[in-house]
Amino acid sequence: MPKRSVEDIKDESRGLRGTIVPTLHSDATHFTDDDYQLLKFHGTYQQDDRDLRIERKRAGLDKAWSFMVRSKMAGGECTADQYLQHDDIAEDLGVGNLRITTRQGFQIHGILMGGLKDCIARIKDSGLTTLGACGDVVRNTMSPAAPFDDAAHRDAQVLAEEMTELFLPETDSYLSIWLNGEKLMLDEEEKATEAPAEPIYGKHYLPRKFKIAIAVPPRNDVDVFTQDLGFISHVVDGEVEGYTVTVGGGFGMSHGKTVTRPYLAQPLFYVKRAHVLEAAEAVVTTQRDYGNREDRKLARMKYLVASKGIDWFRQEVTSRMKGETFPAKELVFDTVGDALGWHEQGNGKLLLGVWIEEGRVADATSAKYRSAMRELAEKFRLPLRLTPNCNVIYFDIDPKDKDAIDELLRRHNIPHTDEFTEARKTAHACVALPTCGLALAESERVFPSLMDKIDGILRELKLEKEAILFRMTGCPNGCARPYNADIGFVGRAPGKYAFYVGGSIRGDRLVGLEEKTVPFDELPGKVRPVLEEYAANRHEGESFTDYWGRTHVNGEEPSADQFHVELAARAERMAAAKAAKEAAPAPVQG
Numbered sequence: 005m006p007k008r009s010v011e012d013i014k015d016e017s018r019g020l021r022g023t024i025v026p027t028l029h030s031d032a033t034h035f036t037d038d039d040y041q042l043l044k045f046h047g048t049y050q051q052d053d054r055d056l057r058i059e060r061k062r063a064g065l066d067k068a069w070s071f072m073v074r075s076k077m078a079g080g081e082c083t084a085d086q087y088l089q090h091d092d093i094a095e096d097l098g099v100g101n102l103r104i105t106t107r108q109g110f111q112i113h114g115i116l117m118g119g120l121k122d123c124i125a126r127i128k129d130s131g132l133t134t135l136g137a138c139g140d141v142v143r144n145t146m147s148p149a150a151p152f153d154d155a156a157h158r159d160a161q162v163l164a165e166e167m168t169e170l171f172l173p174e175t176d177s178y179l180s181i182w183l184n185g186e187k188l189m190l191d192e193e194e195k196a197t198e199a200p201a202e203p204i205y206g207k208h209y210l211p212r213k214f215k216i217a218i219a220v221p222p223r224n225d226v227d228v229f230t231q232d233l234g235f236i237s238h239v240v241d242g243e244v245e246g247y248t249v250t251v252g253g254g255f256g257m258s259h260g261k262t263v264t265r266p267y268l269a270q271p272l273f274y275v276k277r278a279h280v281l282e283a284a285e286a287v288v289t290t291q292r293d294y295g296n297r298e299d300r301k302l303a304r305m306k307y308l309v310a311s312k313g314i315d316w317f318r319q320e321v322t323s324r325m326k327g328e329t330f331p332a333k334e335l336v337f338d339t340v341g342d343a344l345g346w347h348e349q350g351n352g353k354l355l356l357g358v359w360i361e362e363g364r365v366a367d368a369t370s371a372k373y374r375s376a377m378r379e380l381a382e383k384f385r386l387p388l389r390l391t392p393n394c395n396v397i398y399f400d401i402d403p404k405d406k407d408a409i410d411e412l413l414r415r416h417n418i419p420h421t422d423e424f425t426e427a428r429k430t431a432h433a434c435v436a437l438p439t440c441g442l443a444l445a446e447s448e449r450v451f452p453s454l455m456d457k458i459d460g461i462l463r464e465l466k467l468e469k470e471a472i473l474f475r476m477t478g479c480p481n482g483c484a485r486p487y488n489a490d491i492g493f494v495g496r497a498p499g500k501y502a503f504y505v506g507g508s509i510r511g512d513r514l515v516g517l518e519e520k521t522v523p524f525d526e527l528p529g530k531v532r533p534v535l536e537e538y539a540a541n542r543h544e545g546e547s548f549t550d551y552w553g554r555t556h557v558n559g560e561e562p563s564a565d566q567f568h569v570e571l572a573a574r575a576e577r578m579a580a581a582k583a584a585k586e587a588a589p590a591p592v593q594g
């Protein structure tokens with residue numbers, strides 16, 4: 005049967021129900037393609053282990069199906085108890101570890117069909133949710149991870165919570181599917197009715213996912229220019245007067261689709277605090293009404309802003325608002341990095357940023373992150389925030405506990421970032437293989453070894469104190485945001501990467517292409533001359549970002565074209581194979 009469009013699937017889903025319930029109550033090992041789309045709204049992705057695909061196929065076995073479940077928390081904040089509940093769920097139902105996402109949430113991997121309902125119900129019981137963590141809705145709202153006790157940081161978190169509330173889907177299918185216990189079969193199947201439309205999203209939800217972040221200058225840890233919608237606070241006389249609104253960022257590029265490309269967000273206007281939520285709703289509904297629903301690859305709001313122009317977009321948004329808008333304020337950032345290490349919080353308490361290698365809360369290496377985080381939660385009852393760089397910030401720490409916490413971290417071999425190069429503190433890679441279905445090359449599994457070599461070069465050139473932003477992804481989709489890094493590596497085929505230079509440690513400039521295809525082993529050799537030139541010619545105190553901007557014209561901006569030849573051919577091959585499979589007669593059930 006030909007695949008149905010996601011718009012049709014949403015349209016006929018009865019408030020995101022589909023056939024999720026009967027499948028949960030059947031012997032099926034996995035959900036249909038249609039339900040796969042709906043499950044995302046509920047916060048889960050159906051996946052299979054790509055490392056095992058060939059072996060299992062040869063053995064005549066089904067794919068190794070499992071689920072990734074993602075929880076949502078405004079600004080990445082959770083309590084010690086909520087952390088412990090996630091850790092317990094990962095132990096009982098998942099693969100025994102947690103992953104921190106770039107949107108300040110947790111992911112639990114390896115949930116089997118039989119544990120899916122329990123997993124989501126337990127996350128909901130913890131006081132958090134998975135609803136809207138994925139799908140064509142507003143995703144987890146991000147805000148600065150370090151809760152410094154000042155007006156701007158306090159308000160950013162309040163605003164993130166207000167946004168979360170405003171844009172949470174209202175469908176009752178979430179509660180009835182995952183939480184209502186035994187009577188759900190009757191409710192769902194026998195009383196199937198037309199679900200009421202969502203007040204903001206309507207029946208079809210948004211054309212695609214939608215990302216919102218709030219930034220407090222000068223730190224841009226939320227990478228605000230990569231978001232569909234950004235809010236940057238402006239403080240007057242110690243209070244937040246309002247926010248500059250930015251729109252149209254996003255880094256996704258589609259395999260083989262040459263018109264897709266990354267964009268940095270542009271300033272839209274400035275709005276007083278009282279009208280911020282109204283502005284957010286006006287932007288979201290503009291995308292709802294005008295976003296592309298014909299082609300999902302062009303459905304993100306960045307394409308709407310780019311195709312209609314920022315002036316048209318501004319006019320449309322302001323026509324939906326009662327509040328006055330003003331010209332955007334000047335935006336000054338200094339880093340996309342996290343507040344790692346110990347800091348005064350501003351209220352007599354301390355906060356501590358702990359670097360977590362690639363956001364994996366596991367005990368798999370000598371650094372026992374999982375044991376350490378469990379012990380911190382149990383002994384010190386510390387609340388925490390997950391950072392957009394996949395680290396953790398503990399806060400409200402009594403200064404008298406500082407030494408004991410340091411000792412605990414040492415005992416579990418948690419790396420102390422004082423010993424890191426500055427570059428290593430912000431370096432980041434996406435998940436890629438084996439779990440990401442779109443990965444073309446390794447990323448997270450090979451990045452630490454690459455950064456070890458780059459660290460060696462940085463130390464040799466006495467650049468270990470320079471903040472230089474390195475990021476890597478396993479495909480052009482850009483999840484780890486390589487397109488605004490100082491130096492980015494983007495997977496194009498197994499062991500091969502496009503090499504980019506010229507983004508910004510502040511997150512406000514796109515990279516340029518230096519070389520289209522570089523074998524993995526040759527990447528350090530490409531990085532070395534770039535760093536040598538910087539070390540030899542920079543002005544005193546000049547950052548790599550500023551040096552490159554002063555002395556270089558960036559190469560071509562990243563575009564799908566740079567991946568087109570290989571990826572278009574691959575996309576065609578995959579489409580032909582899929583069409584052949586769909587055309588083949590259905591196997592006879594024995």
Ligand code: SF4
Nearest residue numbers: 434440443478479483
């Ligand atoms: Fe997967 Fe990485 Fe590509 Fe994102 S960027 S789709 S995580 S391989």
